[in-house]
Amino acid sequence: MIAELTIDLDAIVRNARALAALIAPARLAAVVKADAYGHGLVPVARALAPHVDRLCVYALEEAVALRDASLDCPLHVLGPVPAADLDIAHAAGVALTLWDDATYARQAASVARRRRSPFAIQAKIDTGVARLGLPYARASAALAAYAATPEFDLRGAFTHFAAAEELDSSFTDEQLARFLGATRELAGGVERHAAATAAAMLWPQTRLDLVRAGIGLYGIWPSTQTETTMRGRGLVLEPALTWRTRIVAEHAVEPGASVGYGRSWRAERPTRVGTLPIGYAEGLPRNAGGAATVLVRGQRAPLIGRVCMDMAFIDLTDVPGALAGDGVTLIGRDGSTTISADDLGAACGTIGYEIVARLPAAVPRRYEGGPGA
Numbered sequence: 001m002i003a004e005l006t007i008d009l010d011a012i013v014r015n016a017r018a019l020a021a022l023i024a025p026a027r028l029a030a031v032v033k034a035d036a037y038g039h040g041l042v043p044v045a046r047a048l049a050p051h052v053d054r055l056c057v058y059a060l061e062e063a064v065a066l067r068d069a070s071l072d073c074p075l076h077v078l079g080p081v082p083a084a085d086l087d088i089a090h091a092a093g094v095a096l097t098l099w100d101d102a103t104y105a106r107q108a109a110s111v112a113r114r115r116r117s118p119f120a121i122q123a124k125i126d127t128g129v130a131r132l133g134l135p136y137a138r139a140s141a142a143l144a145a146y147a148a149t150p151e152f153d154l155r156g157a158f159t160h161f162a163a164a165e166e167l168d169s170s171f172t173d174e175q176l177a178r179f180l181g182a183t184r185e186l187a188g189g190v191e192r193h194a195a196a197t198a199a200a201m202l203w204p205q206t207r208l209d210l211v212r213a214g215i216g217l218y219g220i221w222p223s224t225q226t227e228t229t230m231r232g233r234g235l236v237l238e239p240a241l242t243w244r245t246r247i248v249a250e251h252a253v254e255p256g257a258s259v260g261y262g263r264s265w266r267a268e269r270p271t272r273v274g275t276l277p278i279g280y281a282e283g284l285p286r287n288a289g290g291a292a293t294v295l296v297r298g299q300r301a302p303l304i305g306r307v308c309m310d311m312a313f314i315d316l317t318d319v320p321g322a323l324a325g326d327g328v329t330l331i332g333r334d335g336s337t338t339i340s341a342d343d344l345g346a347a348c349g350t351i352g353y354e355i356v357a358r359l360p361a362a363v364p365r366r367y368e369g370g371p372g373a
């Protein structure tokens with residue numbers, strides 16, 4: 001074992017229950033894109049499917065992987081499906097996202113005609129992220145056209161917020177007003193959804209018919225503002241992922257000696273250096289060296305020098321008794337100290353989302369709990 005990622009599926013289910021209770025009567029969709037935020041697509045989807053209204057993925061390949069794993073729950077592909085793959089999407093029975101591309105909509109309709117059953121459609125409306133969607137000012141005509149297309153089964157309209165994790169943003173209310181205006185004339189049976197985890201927490205008026213939650217399911221807070229506010233209101237989220245490795249070598253360096261590439265770190269005192277067998281290829285950001293800490297024997301040990309492709313260095317001088325072979329926690333708890341994905345992200349100038357989403361799929365995951373347990 002070079003590194004070990006342990007995923008607590010029961011914690012993910014408890015987080016889903018806590019979020020579902022928070023947002024009820026709105027329904028909960030689980031976002032499992034990016035390999036379930038690095039937690040592993042199929043095991044996480046299998047654990048969550050019985051507890052949520054549907055699963056949202058980004059790419060058609062993820063939906064196909066879920067169907068191949070015999071998951072028959074409703075699936076919504078949030079991202080663009082290449083026109084050449086529309087037949088596969090239709091056969092997989094997924095809800096397809098449409099935006100303001102009329103040619104693409106015609107291609108989808110023609111696939112549905114040929115395959116003799118309507119395409120389930122979720123229409124995306126851009127209210128201010130400027131990424132993908134029908135521009136809100138002219139969305140209502142496009143929605144009416146989609147609703148009137150016999151090859152389409154228009155299931156819902158949705159949007160996404162730009163700054164919902166901040167407490168002091170009036171832009172979320174502005175986006176919500178744009179969305180409600182654009183969807184005012186939708187028929188009653190067509191659902192409306194807008195909120196991801198942060199908006200559902202901080203802006204209850206955005207919950208509408210359904211919430212598409214990702215990060216919160218994994219027990220990671222979208223921002224410190226959401227964490228402070230919602231912990232204060234008694235919401236408990238449990239981090240589901242633990243990332244551990246072991247010290248493979250331990251050695252002494254004299255003052256003035258350098259460690260690692262570029263000689264960016266130099267010992268200022270007699271130092272005991274531990275070598276870790278993981279680097280940026282295993283998902284540890286290159287700039288974690290000199291910025292982040294890990295836990296050894298329940299104590300913090302700083303990462304020093306530059307993280308290499310497959311190895312990294314820690315300063316063990318202040319961890320009495322530390323030896324090669326000792327366990328190292330990069331994300332998780334050791335004794336009374338915990339490092340969250342967000343702590344590691346913040347030290348590296350990014351967010352917990354990016355840290356977990358970039359954990360390579362090739363690193364083995366060990367699962368605890370879940371449907372089979």
Ligand SMILES: *Cc1c(COP(=O)(O)O)cnc(C)c1O
Binds near residue numbers: 031196
């Ligand atoms: C990723 C994503 C979500 C989930 O966001 P979280 O912040 O992880 O809850 C919801 N909706 C869309 C469109 C997304 O791309």
